[in-house]
Amino acid sequence: MLLSLVSVQILSAAEKPNILFIFSDDWGWEDLSCHGHPYIKTPNIDRLAAEGTDFYRFTVASGVCSPSRTAVVTGQFPARFSIDGHFAWVPSNAKRGMPDWLSPKSPMLQRMLQKAGYRTAHFGKWHLANNMIPDSPLPSEYGYDEYGAFNCAGEQMPYHEDSMHCIKFIEKSVAEDKPFFVNLWIHEPHTPFHTQPKYQWRFRDLPEDDNIYASVLSHADDRIGEVLDALDRLKVTDNTLVIFSSDNGPARASKPGTLELKYDTATGAGWGLNGAKGITGGRKGYKATVFEGGICVPFIARWPKKIASGKINKVSPISAVDLLPTFCALAGAEYPAGYKPDGVVQVKALLGQDRNTERTKPLFWKMPVKVNSDKIGGFHWVTYATMNKKWKLLANHDLTHFELYDIVADPMESTDLKKQKPEVVKELITSIKGWQQTLPKEPTGDVFSTLRNQK
Structure with a gap:
């Protein structure tokens, strides 16, 4: 049981x-x-x-x-x-x-x-x-x-x-x-x-x-x-x-x-x-x-x-x-x-008691890449991503290029829906900007090696 x-x-x-x-x-x-x-x-x-x-x-x-x-x-x-x-x-x-x-x-x-x-x-x-x-x-x-x-x-x-x-x-x-x-x-x-x-x-x-x-x-x-x-x-x-x-x-x-x-x-x-x-x-x-x-x-x-x-x-x-x-x-x-x-x-x-397909609390990702929108190609251009409910949005470093997927219906990310769902894109871009405001500008605390002081 x-x-x-x-x-x-x-x-x-x-x-x-x-x-x-x-x-x-x-x-x-x-x-x-x-x-x-x-x-x-x-x-x-x-x-x-x-x-x-x-x-x-x-x-x-x-x-x-x-x-x-x-x-x-x-x-x-x-x-x-x-x-x-x-x-x-x-x-x-x-x-x-x-x-x-x-x-x-x-x-x-x-x-x-x-x-x-x-x-x-x-x-x-x-x-x-x-x-x-x-x-x-x-x-x-x-x-x-x-x-x-x-x-x-x-x-x-x-x-x-x-x-x-x-x-x-x-x-x-x-x-x-x-x-x-x-x-x-x-x-x-x-x-x-x-x-x-x-x-x-x-x-x-x-x-x-x-x-x-x-x-x-x-x-x-x-x-x-x-x-x-x-x-x-x-x-x-x-x-x-x-x-x-x-x-x-x-x-x-x-x-x-x-x-x-x-x-x-x-x-x-x-x-x-x-x-x-x-x-x-x-x-x-x-x-x-x-x-x-x-x-x-x-x-x-x-x-x-x-x-x-x-x-x-x-x-x-x-x-x-x-x-x-x-x-x-x-x-x-x-x-x-x-x-x-x-x-x-x-x-x-x-335990198999909850099989909801959508998250109620969003997820965010940040990667250390910086690619301008005119240089987009391949898979390594994404700096920020978020998943909220059934939507997943991927964006470059300045949020000028993005892709949108219904990650529940399209887990292979085959169909970009940004043109069909501009209101969803706007909402998710806004949420990324809000998340950015919660992040530190730089690392702080006792997290640095003494080797940084060596020339």
Whole structure:
């Protein structure tokens, strides 16, 4: 029997669900065998879909990594923190008007859950700072009881050890009879592509670039399977909400090229971007855009006997900024004084009790691009976007060029309706201008590296 929102909120401490949030990196919507990929095999993620619900209308808060992750942990649009692009080395951050890290004083999902009695951990990619900024705060300063990470200051955890550490943390939490919240933020399929012979052998009949891409996803799927098996072994599967998603859409090289090795300071050597073969399921654009190919990503949720099994939800518009309020509602966690999420509680949608197709609270996106209206082309010209009710509007930096879609009836953004619906365009442009007024002009606080002072 499915729990109502009210009954979820009054669960006793012993009944609070564990939460395992698996966040992949650049995983395309169709890069799953359960989504029809022609050769990639993901049996463990497929298991989640078979035992849970597959939500087709989940969107992240950015087309790139760091702002997307900021939205998850804060429940607010990343532009509120002046985080519009990925955290890079200090000169690049300064040039783009960005901080050097997300402030540890920001509202944090994991801290709210800690106060509700949860043990919290983060394993895998960080990228709320950068490993090239040695004085950036460690993940332990953000409200995690334990962590192992890369793309952060300090020691870089080998990317493939994420599941091992995750399982050890879950075992410890179960032994202590404490509910747990774990971010399992896996590397794949971000570049460099780190191949292993075992996984390449599985796809030995494919061309080299397809073989590389399929093998790294298969490796990630196996590690996810290890964690799911541990939940079974520890007999906590039935009281654990597991979500699999991605921080943005798949990466693609700007033009065809040869496969080459590249080196990443956080994860080591592997194959470069010309091995990227991600598929968006027909959605426009890829990573670094806010067309649906860049922000509409896999979102599969399993919670046995609570979330319906083997179902597909093609209607509920869930956003990454909804995760914090939703997880807090499930955990009985309270917001800190003065905090207001940009998202909404989506427990009813998860439980199949609310299948509304339109959002009542608007979403906004901001990307670090500046393209004049006479230079518009491709998918990378959009600076601002908003979705309100059934409408999605995309606009360039000075709001002189825009496109309008009925995102409910036309999720592939195939028919631009700006000429047919000028009144809707005017309303949404006005809402973007109003949102702009709520954003900071520049980053503030203790979010700058001392490297900025060096000539």
